Amino acid sequence: MSSFGVPPPDAAVYVISVAAELTGLHPQTLRAYERMGLIRPGRTGGGGRRYSHRDLELLREIADLTSAGIGIEGVRRILELDNQVVALRHRNDELLAELEATRAALRQALTAAGATIPPPNKLPVLRPSHALMTFRRHPG
Structure with a gap:
């Protein structure tokens, strides 16, 4: 963690529901992008997805590109x-x-x-x- 409690850009800390909310995408869309190999979120020991800040930026970029057609x-x-x-x-x-x-x-x-x-x-x-x-x- 940095000095103000902000995790480093590659720290996988956001659960899928938070990542979906922060990117404006549906959780199923995030799962689909992962199946397509566009994104590779981290995983917890139990298999839960964890997204980093960099992952969120990538998801926003993907969303911008797809919305542009x-x-x-x-x-x-x-x-x-x-x-x-x-x-x-x-x-x-x-x-x-x-x-x-x-x-x-x-x-x-x-x-x-x-x-x-x-x-x-x-x-x-x-x-x-x-x-x-x-x-x-x-x-x-």
């Missing part, structure tokens, strides 16, 4: 693409951090070797190629 398979695809975008952003952040660490290590190695350190965008490993390729259309 998007079918369940379209919703499924949109959610998959959203997940891919999140994963790609995370990977991009990792790669940027790795690039910065590599640049820092290269600067440190150049300094230790007594070399003059070029500006950050002019490091040898990052220099763009100045090759020029031309294409000619063959007559006929």
Whole structure:
């Protein structure tokens, strides 16, 4: 729990009736979305469903998409693409951090070797190629 008694976003704390009320959906709709694989609520030891704040946000997103006329398979695809975008952003952040660490290590190695350190965008490993390729259309 956070400092004001609010559970973390992934804590499965809401029973199905509360989740239904908070999302404006019928409990049977929540069960149907689970059967379709659109949502995976947590479970208690006795098998009762427990929804997290993130689950509620996802249910609201599904409801918004379906009310806009998007079918369940379209919703499924949109959610998959959203997940891919999140994963790609995370990977991009990792790669940027790795690039910065590599640049820092290269600067440190150049300094230790007594070399003059070029500006950050002019490091040898990052220099763009100045090759020029031309294409000619063959007559006929």
